[in-house]
Each structure stands twice: as C-alpha cells, then as structure tokens.
Amino acid sequence: MILETERLVLRPLGVGDLETTHTYAGDTETTKYMIYFPSKTLADTERFLADAAFEWEKDRPAFYEFAVTLDGAHIGGVTLKPDGQNRQGELGWVLNRDYWGQGYASEAIAAVIQFAFQKRKLKKLVAYCDSRNQASIRLMGKIGLRLESSEGVRRYADARGTSGEHRYSLSIDEEDLSMDRGGREMDEKAKKYVDLFRRVKICSAGTVDAQGKVHSRIINVLMVDARGMFLVASRGKPFYKQMLESGQVALAASVQPNQSLKFDGKVKLAGRAELDEIFVQNPGLGEVYPGETRYILDAFWVYEGCGEWFDLRYHPITRETFAYGGAQEEHNGFEITKGCTECDLCRELCPQGCIEKGSPYHIVWMHCLQCGRCIENCPADAIVRLHP
Secondary structure, eight states, X not given: OOEEOSSEEEEEOOGGGHHHHHHHHTOTTTTTTOSSOOXXXXXXXXXXXXXXXXXXXXXXXXXXXXXXXXXXXXXXXXXXXXXXXXXXXXXXXXEOGGGTTSSHHHHHHHHHHHHHHHTSOOSEEEEEEETTOHHHHHHHHHTTOEEEEXXXXXXXXXXXXXXXXXXXXXEHHHHHHHHHHHSSOOOHHHHHHHHHHHHHOEEEEEEEOTTSOEEEEEEEOOEEETTXXXXXXXXXXXXXXXXXXXXXXXXXXXXXXXXXXXXXXEEEEOOHHHHXXXXXXXXXXXXXXXXXXXXXXXXXXXXEEEEEEEEOSSSSOEEEEEEETTOOOOOOSEEEOTTOOOOSHHHHHOTTOOEEOSSSOEEOGGGOOOOOHHHHHOTTOOEEESOO
16 A cells, blocks of 8 residues: 655555654654653564554554655654544554654645545544644644544543643545635645745735725734635624625735735635634634634635745746636736847846747746836837736
8 A cells, every 4th residue: 555645655654664663653752742652662662563564464454554755764654543434534643853844744644634535435534632732733724624622631641641632523525625615626836835824924914895995904824724724803893894795805925035925815704613723723812812702703714816926035036826726827927929029129128137039039927027118118019918
C-alpha cells in the first residue's frame, strides 16, 4: 500500500523503521500531548512496530500505520483506525520535530483522508487533541476537520495527569459539500498564499454599501482551511451588513519587507461550528467576547475568489496570481498586438525592462509594473489593456 503526494511517499510502517520511529516516538517534546507516547525504551517502540507490521499482513487491517517519507527518509507517521462497522475511522499523526512547520503533516494527512474515503469507503473521520495543543488545533482546521466538541477530558497514564480534549470530525458529506459549494479543490499555489494571509493575519478589508460607497477597515484573517479563509464580524457593524448584502469582500495585506497580498472574494455566512473553531484557534478572542457573548459574532467564509502576490524587493519586480473555489486567475496589465511595428520605443521606456523583442514584442507579465508608459507612448496604438 503506497500513497504518494507532491513531496511525500506514505508506505507501511514496519520493524525496519525502529531507529527513525524511536527518534520521534521517544522524544518527550514531540509527544508532549500524545496519550500513547512517548516510548520509554527502544523495546517499547519495537513492540509497537511489530503490531503495526502484523496488521499490514492482513487483508483488512484493524488499523493502518503509514510511514511518512521525504526523499526516502522516514520523518513521521499517520494512523487510520476504522471502527468495527467500517463506517468511521480515527486519525492520528506524529512528525519528527526537525520537519515541523513545512506543511508535511497536512500533506500526509490529506493523503490518508483521501484513502479513507475513496478506498476504505468510510463515511466519517474523527481526531482528538489536547486543548492546549495549538499546533494541532491549527492543523485540524487546515486539513478540513471541524470542531465537534470541546468538552472532552484527556487522561494521561503518567505524571501529565488530565487535560481538556477537543474532538474534530469530517464526514464524506461535508467533504463533498466543501468541494461543491466552493467549486473545486484549492491547489498548492492558492494554499501557499491563503496560509500567508493567515500568518500575516492583519489586513485591510474593503466592502461596498447599498449606495455604492466604498468602506475599508482593518480586520484579522482568523482561520484558513482547505475551503478558504474565514473572518468574523458582529451583527451590529456596517461591515457585517455590507458583506451579507453584497456577498463580496476585498482583502489587502502588507508582507514585510516590500511585499503585498490582495484578494477579491465572494463571501457568505458560515456556521456556528466555524465560529467556535475560530475561538479555539484564537484564544485571545475569548477575552474580548467572553462566554456566550461570542455569539453576537458570525463567521464569514470567503469561499471563492482570486488574488495576487506582489514583490518589490528585487529588480525586476515579481507578481504571481492565484485563485480558488472555481474562480479564474486574473492577469491585469497590457498586451502587445500584431499591430506592433517593432520600433523598440516601448522597450526603451519600460522601467522594469520587462518587454522582449519579437514579432510582435512581448510583455513579460510577471515582471510588469502595469504603469502604462508603453500604452501611452506606442506610436502604432498596438498595445491593449487587459483589465477594465
């Protein structure tokens, strides 16, 4: 059983993985919030691997232990444990901490989720985490799992005692719904820039009121996952009314140094589950809206749209577009038509030197400032505008 992603290969975990497994399974920092780890001895890890290998020999394993490998190196594991009725499965994962923060966990888990739904025909997946484990809480949202309960109790068998526990879930219906409502699955480029919006967090949000007046305010992108970005607004604010009535929002953020992001999106109300998950991922919100007062807020889902990343750090400048939810990438700027006389004036005037000779001449879009010097000075009127 082999699962492949863009960067990773997932294969059966076995006894030959003893040293690499014990590197993370025996590490107290990596396993701080895991019930069944850390492994105290190499023998403990060896017994675990023997059980995993034994299950892989069965036609229908009671649980699946996948080894996550990167360029052949074993860096972590993902577990899928179906229930007795083969309708629901539980997910678990662990990653060598030398590889944290690079998206490997979400990439590996997404592959196992696809396997669970498409190959094992499970209808629902669940996962649990310690309520203090902010990294796992963020990861749950990123891979599309929704908060189902925050009332659980997590009991450790050692000196860690007890803690709060969150339960997350994803059903096949929800997975289908998330794809249908948004159009199509978010590609890796869009994920990169949506995640950057979340890391930057603070951005400007523009809306239009019923009279056509433009409004802007500073907001936070409080959650992102496989479906898109999520914002919140209280029902008493103009921002709430304008998003609800227009169904649109424009986001812009500064990324230091000298980089920026923008996104024009369609927005709709999300559910209470998304609002609760936002409070889990952003604990400081609970100080502003304690207890039940949080429910004066609603979560909004930016489910479709297109955006652009712009980088002024180097010459020539660089830009890249992205889109998700069924929207198409938009390439604004200019294009040189067949009426070009190859006089070379536009190339001489371009501040970024992004116009190449040819028949006709060609503007390298990703390096274009879109300043308009070429179209204003073309003696043959052979340059057209790509945007309204």
